Amino acid sequence: MSEGVEWAIHSCLNLTWLEPGEAVPAARMAAFYELPPAYLNKQLQALARAGILTSTPGPRGGFRLARRPEDISLMDVVAAIEGPDEAFRCEEILRQGPGEHEGVDYRRRCVVSQAMRRAEMAWRAELAGQTLADIRATVERRNPSAPGETRAWFANLRT
Numbered sequence: 001m002s003e004g005v006e007w008a009i010h011s012c013l014n015l016t017w018l019e020p021g022e023a024v025p026a027a028r029m030a031a032f033y034e035l036p037p038a039y040l041n042k043q044l045q046a047l048a049r050a051g052i053l054t055s056t057p058g059p060r061g062g063f064r065l066a067r068r069p070e071d072i073s074l075m076d077v078v079a080a081i082e083g084p085d086e087a088f089r090c091e092e093i094l095r096q097g098p099g100e101h102e103g104v105d106y107r108r109r110c111v112v113s114q115a116m117r118r119a120e121m122a123w124r125a126e127l128a129g130q131t132l133a134d135i136r137a138t139v140e141r142r143n144p145s146a147p148g149e150t151r152a153w154f155a156n157l158r159t
Helices: 005-014 028-034 037-049 072-081 111-128 132-142 145-155
Strands: 054-055 062-065
Touching: 005 028, 005 037, 005 062, 005 072, 005 132, 028 062, 028 111, 028 145, 037 062, 037 072, 062 132, 072 111, 072 132, 132 145
Parallel strands: none
Antiparallel strands: 054 062
16 A cells, blocks of 8 residues: 555544534645645545545635544545555466466466455455544544644644
8 A cells, every 4th residue: 555545544533633614734734744745635635536525725725524534434545545446456377377278267266366355355344344433532542632732733833
């Protein structure tokens, strides 16, 4: 996965702590983690196209969550950034090896392809089963000051 996935999940997590109706500009979010603003903006735009974020133009505009954190899975974020394609793509290299090949679907017959597909299905299910609300709850349990510190930073009241 690209680093954009990590950036997107952290950005979405930070947006869970905003007050209703509040938005954060991409440049401000990028500054929070010292990320390249243009590249983070591309990730945020992808999240907006996927219906995870909304974007509001103007001087008080920016990004905010489009749905409740309980309704956004980590898999939603990953798919928005990485696309829906499978991580492992069987190129059927067995077809190049010795033996009979006509009519054989190596994606179904190949043990390597099958193992990779099972692994991918497992990690996709795990990510689909975790929401931003779950991540937020864990962060807040481990670091109760995170929501207030994040809101203060975005409001330019560094603590």
